[in-house]
Amino acid sequence: MSKEVKAYGAKDSKADLEPMSIKRRDILKDDVEIDITYCGVCHSDIHSVHNDWGNAVYPMIPGHEIIGRVVSVGNDVSNFKEGQLVGVGCMVDSCQTCASCKDDLEQFCENGTTMTYGSKDKHMDDHTHGGYTTSIVVNKEFVLRIPENLEEKAVAPLLCAGITTFSPLNNWNVKKGDKVGVIGLGGLGHMGVKFADAMGAHVVMITTSPDKAEDAERLGADEVLISKDEDAMKEHAGSFDFILNTIPVGHKMDPYINLLKRDATMVLVGAVEPLDPFNGGGLIMGRKRIAGSLIGGIKETQEMLDFCGEHNIVSDVEMIDMKDINNAFERVMDSDVKYRFVIDMASLKN
Ligand code: NAP
Ligand code: ZN
Secondary structure, three states, X not given: OEEEEEEEEEOOOOOXXXXXXXXXXXXXXXXXXXXXXXXXXXXXXXXXXXXXXXXXXXXXXXXXXXXXXXXXXXXXXXXXXXXXXXXXXXXXXXXXXXXXXXXXXXXXXXXXXXXXXOOEOOOOOOEOOOOOEOXXXXXXXXXXXXXXXXXXXXXXXXXXXXXXXXXXXXXXXXXXXXXXEEEOOOHHHHHHHHHHHHOOOEEEEEEOOHHHHHHHHHHOOOEEEEOOOHHHHHHOOOXXXXXXXXXXXXXXXHHHHOOEEEEEEEEEOOOOOOOOOOOOHHHHOOOOEEEEOOOOOHHHHHHHHHHHHHHOOOOOEEEEOHHHHHHHHHHHHOOOOOOXXXXXXXXXXX
16 A cells, blocks of 8 residues: 655656656554655755766655654654654664664664665665655654754755764864864855854865855854965965865865864765875874764754754755756756755645
């Protein structure tokens, strides 16, 4: 048994997104059925549709920044109720028994995380489908509580852009007074600036776009560093305690490594692909580190949402109708989004 719902998706890696219909399972005892109100547009949706990472399955319905209201719950669900505002991020299932799952790091499930879209579906003869659709059915362990004081549509990007930037700042213990750089003012970067600022850091926005400088300061940056300005990059050399790098493609690393202090770390979250060769000497001279980070576990995602509730942090969003998604993809690829597109799902329902 299943229910047919409206969606937008891609037939293959070259195709535009177009209207489709998909099936959602009837709820099982541990499931929550959600009527989707808003879904954010992540650069990963674009990488996935274009098969940039070589693991795409079609038809692909992207979307992993999902916000909505609970419609119904299974018999064994007591912590969610009809009408409640909830969110779903990049994951919808994991084994719950391996060492990573036990450490609340379901994104590294040793038996394979079920991602919100493009993973094998455990319950249907299909792959999973994301949030560019009107409804979704998700196991209760992967449903997040949303603080009701936050603006509903502006919360959607927290489910991926939010946790992906909060988690490294949290895990590398960014604290008051640290000099923190955030590279790339897009969906992830603008959340990174807000979180680092809320954690009390001295935040430097490192950008290729001088015209975003004013916005960066409004979002919480104390300084703006234009990465193409070699003199300015020299002035900041050796001065950063931590750098969060959100550049979505392979790039030259040396100029950024040069910004780190002794023993400081740069965490990559953007480039899931080969980086340009870089000089090992840049790391050796100063015992510097480069690391990576993938979204965050469900427990930490809930902590991030509660932190946002306390500090009144949401995303800066540009609202679009579902039919405008292909234009939105183009604009994200041109680094022209302020600072996250969010789809109003009412535009797909009507
Ligand atoms: P986005 O909105 O497109 O922002 C990326 C920003 O990076 C751009 O606005 C631009 O900022 C800068 N940039 C773009 N191309 C660049 C280049 N060639 N060199 C230097 N800077 C460049 O993307 P997003 O949604 O924030 O996602 C960023 C990346 O993170 C994507 O690759 C996405 O797939 C990945 N991601 C990873 C995770 C994870 O768990 N690790 C989760 C979500 C997304 P400026 O104009 O300021 O320079
Ligand atoms: Zn994402």
